[in-house]
Amino acid sequence: xxxxxxxxxxxxxxxxxxxxxxxxxxxxxxxxxxxxxxxxxxxxxxxxxxxxxxxxxxxxxxxxxxxxxxxxxxxxxxxxxxxxxxxxxxxxxxxxxxxxxxxxxxxxxxxx
Amino acid sequence: xxxxxxxxxxxxxxxxxxxxxxxxxxxxxxxxxxxxxxxxxxxxxxxxxxxxxxxxxxxxxxxxxxxxxxxxxxxxxxxxxxxxxxxxxxxxxxxxxxxxxxxxxxxxxxxxxxxxxxxxxxxxxxxxxxxxxxxxxxxxxxxxxxxxxxxxxxxxxxxxxxxxxxxxxxxxxxxxxxxxxxxxxxxxxxxxxxxxxxxxxxxxxxxxxxxxxxxxxx
Numbered sequence: 607x608x609x610x611x612x613x614x615x616x617x618x619x620x621x622x623x624x625x626x627x628x629x630x631x632x633x634x635x636x637x638x639x640x641x642x643x644x645x646x647x648x649x650x651x652x653x654x655x656x657x658x659x660x661x662x663x664x665x666x667x668x669x670x671x672x673x674x675x676x677x678x679x680x681x682x683x684x685x686x687x688x689x690x691x692x693x694x695x696x697x698x699x700x701x702x703x704x705x706x707x708x709x710x711x712x713x714x715x716x717x718x
Numbered sequence: 719x720x721x722x723x724x725x726x727x728x729x730x731x732x733x734x735x736x737x738x739x740x741x742x743x744x745x746x747x748x749x750x751x752x753x754x755x756x757x758x759x760x761x762x763x764x765x766x767x768x769x770x771x772x773x774x775x776x777x778x779x780x781x782x783x784x785x786x787x788x789x790x791x792x793x794x795x796x797x798x799x800x801x802x803x804x805x806x807x808x809x810x811x812x813x814x815x816x817x818x819x820x821x822x823x824x825x826x827x828x829x830x831x832x833x834x835x836x837x838x839x840x841x842x843x844x845x846x847x848x849x850x851x852x853x854x855x856x857x858x859x860x861x862x863x864x865x866x867x868x869x870x871x872x873x874x875x876x877x878x879x880x881x882x883x884x885x886x887x888x889x890x891x892x893x894x895x896x897x898x899x900x901x902x903x904x905x906x907x908x909x910x911x912x913x914x915x916x917x918x919x920x921x922x923x924x925x926x927x928x929x930x931x932x933x934x935x936x
Contacts, residue, residue, distance in 0.1 A: 617852040618829030618880065619856050619857045620853035620857075623850055624850060624865055625848060625850045625854070625865050626844075626845060626850065627845050627865070627866070628844065629843045629844050630844055632841060635739075635740045637769070638744075638747060638765070639743050641761060641764040641765045642746060645755070645760060645764050646755065646756075651755065655883065656811075656884075657883045657884075660830065663831070674739075676844075681739050681742050681743050681746065682742070685746055693750075694746070694750070694753070698749055699742070703741050703745040706741050706744045706745045707741050710736055710741070
């Protein structure tokens with residue numbers, strides 16, 4: 607029998623330690639990621655489905671899956687899948703990220 | 719001078735360095751707005767809508783089901799429709815209600831990711847998305863439940879439901895004993911988020927703490 611190879615997200619039935627029941631309040635940026643997902647997957651737009659988001663997360667690979675936090679995986683997948691679909695290009699994302707970073711850094715510098 | 723009145727987009731994190739992922743998030747939002755995928759207004763409304771979601775919606779439905787057997791039947795048949803009756807929006811992804819009985823205790827998990835009846839309960843807690851909860855709940859549910867302080871007697875069957883992107887679940891906990899005659903609003907306060915996930919039971923009525931009197935006054 608061929609041994610079933612699990613992808614990193616497929617956790618059902620594995621052994622693990624005790625459930626850590628501590629909770630954190632969602633950070634504003636995490637809620638913003640969530641809102642992007644809601645909007646692009648809503649009935650009006652239907653650009654992307656929840657399954658596609660998850661497939662994008664699976665495609666991040668085992669090491670990345672474990673390194674990133676929950677919403678870090680989401681925004682990485684969302685960006686990749688929207689690039690795949692041609693909604694945005696990787697160049698546009700790269701340039702816009704530079705813009706945002708420059709703007710935020712400038713904002714920091716003028717803070718007292 | 720006016721420059722000093724500009725604020726970073728996320729003032730609450732201004733003391734910590736922003737991450738690449740936060741930058742990516744903002745970049746993607748701005749690009750999608752420029753491309754008119756959604757407007758700034760639609761984005762703001764969506765943020766507010768999500769902030770407004772809480773377990774209170776699910777709790778309201780459970781309390782109604784406890785006092786109205788006909789509603790319970792409709793809720794089990796179609797949660798999304800039953801939500802509308804109470805002016806709640808359960809969204810377009812089907813949700814199935816799992817009724818706890820003296821013989822069966824239900825608990826939900828998403829082993830693959832974090833599918834959750836968020837339209838009725840809000841965002842899932844961290845542990846719901848954790849490796850430990852996702853891997854072990856289908857393997858040793860009674861032990862996981864015990865970690866939440868929920869001991870299920872051996873003669874009660876434990877059913878674990880693995881949610882997917884297209885079908886989510888919400889547990890309908892059992893009405894706690896001694897709650898006859900309580901108002902629907904008071905009953906709803908006994909329905910915790912964790913009882914809607916199935917890792918705990920609905921709160922027992924704590925008469926010693928004057929809970930009943932306090933709740934009824936509100």
